[in-house]
Amino acid sequence: MSAARTLGLDGPGAGLEWRSDLYRTACAQLNLAAETLGLDPDEHTRLIEPRRSLVVNLPVRMDSGELANFTGYRVQHTLTMGPTKGGLRYAPDVSLGHCAALAMWMTWKCALLGLPYGGAKGGVRCDPRALSADEMERVTRRYVAEMAPIIGPNEDIPAPDMGTGEREMAWFYDTYSQAAGHAVPACVTGKPVALGGIPGRRQATGLGAVFVLEAALERLGRPLADQRFAIQGFGNVGAVAAGELHARGARVIALSDVTGAIADERGLDVAAVVRWRGEHGTVAGFPEAETIDRDALLELPCDVLVPAALEHQISADNAARLRCRLVAEAANGPTTTAADEILADRGITVLPDVLTSGGGVTVSYFEWVQGHQKYNWTRAEVRGRLRSQMREALEEVVTTSEQLGVSLRTGALSLAVRRVAEAARLRAVYP
Numbered sequence: 096m097s098a099a100r101t102l103g104l105d106g107p108g109a110g111l112e113w114r115s116d117l118y119r120t121a122c123a124q125l126n127l128a129a130e131t132l133g134l135d136p137d138e139h140t141r142l143i144e145p146r147r148s149l150v151v152n153l154p155v156r157m158d159s160g161e162l163a164n165f166t167g168y169r170v171q172h173t174l175t176m177g178p179t180k181g182g183l184r185y186a187p188d189v190s191l192g193h194c195a196a197l198a199m200w201m202t203w204k205c206a207l208l209g210l211p212y213g214g215a216k217g218g219v220r221c222d223p224r225a226l227s228a229d230e231m232e233r234v235t236r237r238y239v240a241e242m243a244p245i246i247g248p249n250e251d252i253p254a255p256d257m258g259t260g261e262r263e264m265a266w267f268y269d270t271y272s273q274a275a276g277h278a279v280p281a282c283v284t285g286k287p288v289a290l291g292g293i294p295g296r297r298q299a300t301g302l303g304a305v306f307v308l309e310a311a312l313e314r315l316g317r318p319l320a321d322q323r324f325a326i327q328g329f330g331n332v333g334a335v336a337a338g339e340l341h342a343r344g345a346r347v348i349a350l351s352d353v354t355g356a357i358a359d360e361r362g363l364d365v366a367a368v369v370r371w372r373g374e375h376g377t378v379a380g381f382p383e384a385e386t387i388d389r390d391a392l393l394e395l396p397c398d399v400l401v402p403a404a405l406e407h408q409i410s411a412d413n414a415a416r417l418r419c420r421l422v423a424e425a426a427n428g429p430t431t432t433a434a435d436e437i438l439a440d441r442g443i444t445v446l447p448d449v450l451t452s453g454g455g456v457t458v459s460y461f462e463w464v465q466g467h468q469k470y471n472w473t474r475a476e477v478r479g480r481l482r483s484q485m486r487e488a489l490e491e492v493v494t495t496s497e498q499l500g501v502s503l504r505t506g507a508l509s510l511a512v513r514r515v516a517e518a519a520r521l522r523a524v525y526p
Contacts, residue, residue: 113144115192117406121199123432128508131499138516141524142202145195146213147171151241153219155233167238169217171251172198175519178249180205180456180463181215182256183263185234189218200427201456203449203511208488210460215251217242223258235263239270246271248281248466254459255285260331261297265290281466284459293462294474296455299481301335301403303454304425305343306485308399311421311446314493317398320344325358325397325419327351327389328404329378332425332452334369336401341365349392351404355379356389394418402429409434417443424448439502447504449511450485450492457484 122143129139153165168191171179181201184194194216201214219238223231245251255264264285271282280291288294295302312319322345326333329352337347346362354377357363363384371381379386393400393409396418402408403425409417414430414437422438423446424430430438430445438445458481465472496506 112148112191113195115190115196117196117428118192118199120407120428120432121196124504124508125199125512127505128512131501131505131509132513132516134512134516135520138519141519142173142512142515145170145172145198146174147245148191148195149242149245150191151238153234153237153241155230155237157230158227165219165221165234167217167219167241168194169215169242169245169251170194170198171213171215171245172202173213173515173519175522176202176206176213176515177211178213178247179215179251180210180212180459181217181251181253182455183238183253183259183267184216184218184256185221185223185231185258185263186218187220187222189220194218197427200449202515203508204453204456206511206514207449207492207507208453208457208484210456212252212456212460215253216256217253218256218258221258228262231263232266235259235266236270239267240274243271243274246282248279248463252281252459252463253283254455255297257330261285261287261292264292281463284462284466286462291462291466293458293465293472293477295477295481296458296462297331298335299458299477300452300455301332301337301425302339302478303457303481303485304332304336304401304403304423304451305339306454306482307446307451307489308340308401308423309343310486310489311423315421322346322398323348323360323362323396324399324401325349325392325395326401326403327392327408328402328426329368329372330403333401333403334365336403336425337363337365338369348397349387349395350378351389351392352378356387356392357381357384358387358392358395359384399423402426405429407431409438411437414438415441417441419443422446424451427452435502435504445502445504447492447507450488450503450507453488454481454485457481 148170151167197216198214205212267283272279286292324347329350349358394416399421400419401423406428409430411433414434421444492507495510
C-alpha cells in the first residue's frame with residue numbers, strides 16, 4: 096500500500112492544505128476500515144482525499160465602519176453518492192483540514208444511514224460570540240454569494256453546525272433564493288419551520304443519539320432508566336440529549352458547557368439547569384449541584400459518558416482515567432485513534448460518532464425531501480422515522496462488527512466505506 100493510501104497526507108494532489116490532527120484521525124480510521132475490508136487500492140485512492148474544495152475571502156463591513164476579511168471554506172468529500180450534505184460552522188479554529196475531516200466523516204454517516212448524499216463541510220473562521228447580529232448576517236450572506244458556484248439544492252446542501260442555527264439558515268435561504276429569482280427551500284436545511292423547515296430538526300442530533308443509546312442498552316440488557324449519564328457539552332446536542340434521558344427516567348449526574356461543569360450523584364434536574372443557564376448564561380454555579388472542573392467530568396464514575404462538545408476530547412492523556420462502561424459519541428470526532436485503542440483494551444464500548452450523531456443529517460434529509468415535494472411532515476412522522484432509521488443502522492453496525500470481528504467503530508466505518516466504494520466502482524472513472 097502506498098504512502099498516500101496509508102496516510103492520506105502525501106502523494107500527488109495531497110499537499111499541505113489537508114494537514115491537521117483531525118484529518119489524520121479521519122484518514123487513520125479509513126485506512127483501518129480499508130484494511131479490514133481488503134479494499135481495492137484504486138477505490139481506497141478515490142476515498143482518501145476530498146474531491147472538491149473552495150476557499151474564499153469574505154470582505155465584510157463591520158458595525159464600526161471598518162472593513163474586515165474573513166476566510167470561508169467548503170469541502171466536498173465525494174460526489175459519487177448524490178449531492179453533498181454537511182454543516183456550516185462558525186468558529187475560530189475552522190480550517191481546510193478541519194473541514195476535510197468532517198466532510199469525510201459526513202460521507203460515512205450518510206452512507207451508514209442510507210441517505211443519498213456525499214459528505215461535505217464548510218465554515219467561516221471567526222468568533223461568532225464577538226459578532227453582532229448584523230455582522231453575522233453580513234458574513235453569512237457574503238459566504239452564500241461566494242459559494243454560489245458549488246452549492247444548491249441538487250449540488251450541495253448546507254445545514255446548521257457549531258456557531259450557526261435557524262437564523263443563519265434563514266439568511267442563507269433568502270440570499271440563495273434572491274439570486275435564483277424564486278424561493279428555493281431545498282437549498283439549505285435547518286431553517287425555521289415558517290420558512291419551510293421541518294419540526295424537530297433542532298433537536299434531531301441529540302434525539303438521534305438517545306435513540307441509538309436506547310437500542311444499544313436494550314441489547315446489553317441494561318435498562319436506560321437504571322443508568323448514570325455524564326454529558327460533556329450542554330449546547331444544542333447535549334441539552335436535548337440530557338432532557339430526553341431525564342424524561343426517560345435516567346440519572347444525569349454531570350453536565351458541562353464552555354464555562355464550567357456541575358455534578359450531583361443523585362441526579363440533576365435538567366429542566367432546572369436549563370432555566371439556570373438561561374438566566375445566568377452558564378451551568379456553573381447551579382445551586383443544587385457541585386461545581387467541578389470541566390475536564391474532570393470526563394473522569395467521573397458513571398455508566399455512560401456522552402461527549403457532545405468538540406473534537407479530540409478523549410485522548411491518550413485521559414483515556415486510561417475514564418470510569419464509564421460505555422461512551423456514546425454525540426459529537427464529531429471526540430476520541431483520538433490512540434484513545435480508541437486504550438478504551439478497547441479496557442473493555443469500554445464506544446458507540447461511534449458516524450452512527451450516534453447521525454440524527455441531525457437524517458432529519459435534514461427529511462427536510463430536503465419536504466422542500467422538493469412541497470409536502471410538510473408532522474413532528475410525529477419525523478420522530479418515528481428518525482427512531483426507526485437510527486435503530487436499524489445500529490443493528491446493521493452490530494451485525495457487521497460481529498461478522499468482521501472488529502469494534503463498533505471499525506464495523507460502522509467498514510459498512511459505510513463498502514457502500515461508497517461499491518457506488519464508486521459502479522460509476523467507474525470518467526474519462
